[in-house]
Amino acid sequence: MRTYTAVFEPAPEGGFTVSVPALPGCISEGDTYEEALANIRDAVEGYIAVLKEDGDPIPEETGEPILTRVIAHDPT
Numbered sequence: 001m002r003t004y005t006a007v008f009e010p011a012p013e014g015g016f017t018v019s020v021p022a023l024p025g026c027i028s029e030g031d032t033y034e035e036a037l038a039n040i041r042d043a044v045e046g047y048i049a050v051l052k053e054d055g056d057p058i059p060e061e062t063g064e065p066i067l068t069r070v071i072a073h074d075p076t
Contacts, residue, residue, distance in 0.1 A: 002044075002048070002058070002060075003061065004022050004061050005020065005022065005061060005065045006037070007021065008033065008036060014031065015030055015031040015032065016029060016030055016033060016036040017029045018030070018037075018039070018040040020040065022060070023047050023059060026047045027043070028040040028042070
């Protein structure tokens with residue numbers, strides 16, 4: 001069993017887009033948080049399966065992620 005950080009971002013049209021930073025290109029979506037969570041879990045499992053089939057190493061997440069908001073002033 002592997003654990004990865006998933007980043008859920010609200011989509012403008014509703015629902016969520018989800019990415020897993022430790023697995024480049026592993027992205028999914030869902031109309032609800034629960035659906036998005038189930039979909040990204042499937043995507044991660046598929047991603048790992050393809051890596052195994054190809055004989056590629058499976059990335060591990062290193063360290064604890066840090067999430068923060070950055071306030072940037074609009075230069076006018």
